[in-house]
Amino acid sequence: xxxxxxxxxxxxxxxxxxxxxYETDNIRKEGMKMFKKVLHPTDFSDVAMKAFAxxxxxxxxxxxxxxxxxxxxxxxxxxxxxxxxxxxxESKGDWKEKTKQQLSSLEDELKESGFKVKVRVExxxxxxxxxxxxxxxxxxxIVIGSHGKSNIREMLLGSVSEKVVRKAKNPVLVVRR
Ligand code: ATP
Ligand code: MN
Numbered sequence: 001x002x003x004x005x006x007x008x009x010x011x012x013x014x015x016x017x018x019x020x021x022y023e024t025d026n027i028r029k030e031g032m033k034m035f036k037k038v039l040h041p042t043d044f045s046d047v048a049m050k051a052f053a054x055x056x057x058x059x060x061x062x063x064x065x066x067x068x069x070x071x072x073x074x075x076x077x078x079x080x081x082x083x084x085x086x087x088x089x090e091s092k093g094d095w096k097e098k099t100k101q102q103l104s105s106l107e108d109e110l111k112e113s114g115f116k117v118k119v120r121v122e123x124x125x126x127x128x129x130x131x132x133x134x135x136x137x138x139x140x141x142i143v144i145g146s147h148g149k150s151n152i153r154e155m156l157l158g159s160v161s162e163k164v165v166r167k168a169k170n171p172v173l174v175v176r177r
Pocket of ligand 2: 043074148150157160
């Protein structure tokens with residue numbers, strides 16, 4: 001083989017290696033993009049806390065930012081306003097305070113793990129607030145529990161997780177109870 005031919009072979013091998021490397025990097029980057037900004041809706045139930053543990057593990061998969069979302073069900077608030085007495089409405093303040101504490105402890109845990117964190121609290125219908133947050137935040141992934149506070153044995157999925165799975169734009173990671 002002549003020297004210049006050797007040269008040609010060497011160059012094309014190098015090009016091939018470079019191009020394979022480029023493709024692999026691209027695939028990895030695309031994969032990591034899916035985990036980049038995680039929306040984690042929580043009702044603080046056992047199953048949601050199990051999902052939260054998975055959120056933390058996504059750091060090594062390329063997750064950088066987490067949006068924590070808690071939705072105070074507007075329909076419950078309306079029902080309370082209509083049927084419950086004043087005492088109950090006054091205790092709403094304590095309840096909001098407790099929610100804030102729960103959220104800030106999750107926020108701290110995530111920050112300790114090196115995530116950028118944003119917290120959202122909405123008074124809405126849970127599934128619509130989750131879909132709205134997905135859109136507004138540009139979340140690349142939603143991590144949710146299969147069930148929540150009700151955790152009814154016969155249900156395959158809770159009503160919130162079912163609607164989110166059906167209607168979300170991006171992938172949804174459903175953590176089983
Ligand atoms: P259901 O509410 O239909 O009686 P459930 O309580 O067992 O059933 P879901 O409410 O669907 O189940 O909960 C599934 C997941 O959805 C939870 O693990 C949590 O991640 C999320 N979620 C539920 N409710 C809320 C909420 N109010 N705010 C934020 N996230 C929520
Ligand atoms: Mn629920």
